[in-house]
Amino acid sequence: QVQLQESGPGLVKPSGTLSLTCAVSGDSISSSDWWGWVRQPPGKGLEWIGEIYHSGSTNYNPSLQSRVTISLDKSKTQFSLRLSSVTAADTALYYCARAHFSVSTWCFDYWGQGTLVTVSS
Amino acid sequence: DIQMTQSPSSLSASVGDRVTITCRASQSISSDLNWYQQKPGKVPKLLIYAASSLQSGVPSRFSGSGSGTDFTLTISSLQPEDFATYYCQQSYSTPRTFGQGTKVEIK
Numbered sequence: 001q002v003q004l005q006e007s008g009p010g011l012v013k014p015s016g017t018l019s020l021t022c023a024v025s026g027d028s029i030s031s032s033d034w035w036g037w038v039r040q041p042p043g044k045g046l047e048w049i050g051e052i053y054h055s056g057s058t059n060y061n062p063s064l065q066s067r068v069t070i071s072l073d074k075s076k077t078q079f080s081l082r083l084s085s086v087t088a089a090d091t092a093l094y095y096c097a098r099a100h101f102s103v104s105t106w107c108f109d110y111w112g113q114g115t116l117v118t119v120s121s
Numbered sequence: 122d123i124q125m126t127q128s129p130s131s132l133s134a135s136v137g138d139r140v141t142i143t144c145r146a147s148q149s150i151s152s153d154l155n156w157y158q159q160k161p162g163k164v165p166k167l168l169i170y171a172a173s174s175l176q177s178g179v180p181s182r183f184s185g186s187g188s189g190t191d192f193t194l195t196i197s198s199l200q201p202e203d204f205a206t207y208y209c210q211q212s213y214s215t216p217r218t219f220g221q222g223t224k225v226e227i228k
Contacts, residue, residue: 059215107170
C-alpha cells in the first residue's frame with residue numbers, strides 16, 4: 001500500500017519561503033511515476049502546483065513557476081516543495097500525491113493527508 | 122494553459138436520483154480526463170481515469186464518458202455517501218488543471 005505523508009511548518013511569514021516534504025512508503029520513488037503537489041485554499045478548489053520524475057525532470061504551474069522548486073531525495077524516499085516570496089494568497093492545504101500512468105493517462109491515485117500552511121506575521 | 126469548466130457549480134439531489142456533472146476543456150484533451158471526489162475535511166479520491174475507466178474499489182454506479190472537449194460524470198443512483206464535491210482534471214498537458222468543482226448537496 002502506497003502511503004504519502006507531508007511535513008513542514010504550519011506557519012510561514014509573508015515574504016518567507018514555504019518548505020514541505022513528502023515521505024513516500026510502499027513504492028519506490030524511482031518508479032515510473034510522477035510525484036506532485038496540489039494545494040487547496042480554505043473553502044476553495046484544487047490547484048495543481050507541479051511534479052517531479054525520478055530522473056529529476058520537473059513541470060511547474062506557470063502561475064507559480066518563478067517561485068516554486070520541487071526536488072527529490074531518493075536516499076530518503078521523499079520529495080520536497082519550496083515556494084518563495086509567499087503572501088496570504090499562498091495560505092492553503094498542501095497535498096502531495098503520486099501521479100500514476102493508467103491505461104493511457106496520468107492520474108493522482110494516492111494522496112497524502114494534506115498539511116495546512118498559513119502565511120501570516 | 123487548458124481551462125476546465127464544470128457545470129453546474131452545485132446541485133441539489135435526492136437519494137436515488139441520477140446525477141450528471143459536465144466538464145468542458147478549452148481545447149481537445151483526447152481522453153486525458155480524471156474525476157475526483159472530495160468529502161468535507163477529506164483527501165480527494167480518484168473515481169474515474171482516462172475519461173471512462175473506473176478506479177479499483179469505486180462503486181459501479183459511477184461512470185464517466187466523453188472525449189475531446191466534453192466529458193460527463195454520472196452517478197446512476199445517488200447514495201447518502203455520495204454527497205461531496207467532484208472535480209475533473211485534465212492530464213493531457215501541464216499544468217494539469219482542475220475544474221472548479223461541483224458540490225452535490227442533499228435536497
